[in-house]
Amino acid sequence: MIGRLNHVAIAVPDLEASIAQYRDTLGAVVGAPQDEPDHGVTVVFIELPNTKIELLYPLGDSSPITGFLEKNPAGGIHHICYEVDDILQARDHLLAQGARVLGTGEPKIGAHGKPVLFLHPKDFNGCLVELEQV
Ligand SMILES: C[C@@H](C(=O)O)C(=O)SCCNC(=O)CCNC(=O)[C@H](O)C(C)(C)COP(=O)(O)OP(=O)(O)OC[C@H]1O[C@@H](n2cnc3c(N)ncnc32)[C@H](O)[C@@H]1OP(=O)(O)O
């Protein structure tokens, strides 16, 4: 059911410093910061030849990454995103398997303009999973 790795997301405490580090120290192609108010984050995509890195920084008063950054003040890997062909079919299969789909259970439009869903990290070895329909 899951396909390609779409991105690995890293929550960061200082977005400008992380942008400079990926661009100047690691020599990567770094995109412009993009506010995602529906998700409570500002994102920056870093294009790698085989996948993307998504830098995450809190946006607004109730960002879903605030608690994570409090527990991990230096930042850390926050989630991985797998591609799926049919997100509703994937969701229904996962629910039938006993996995917990976060939020309302209905896909939201993600940073690439495509439907996304999140799965509870406690159901996947402590790893928050995002699914993106491509
Ligand atoms: C724009 C879009 C895109 O790419 O298109 C995005 O990615 S938006 C990316 C941002 N959006 C999201 O993350 C949406 C989905 N996330 C959520 O609904 C939430 O962040 C939860 C994953 C449910 C966590 O919520 P919250 O921090 O309030 O819960 P909590 O502090 O009570 O945490 C419950 C337990 O889960 C653990 N926990 C929390 N966040 C975690 C993470 N990212 N990875 C692994 N474990 C995590 C906590 O340490 C805790 O474990 P212990 O009990 O053992 O201490």
Ligand SMILES: [Co+2]
């Ligand atoms: Co993501």
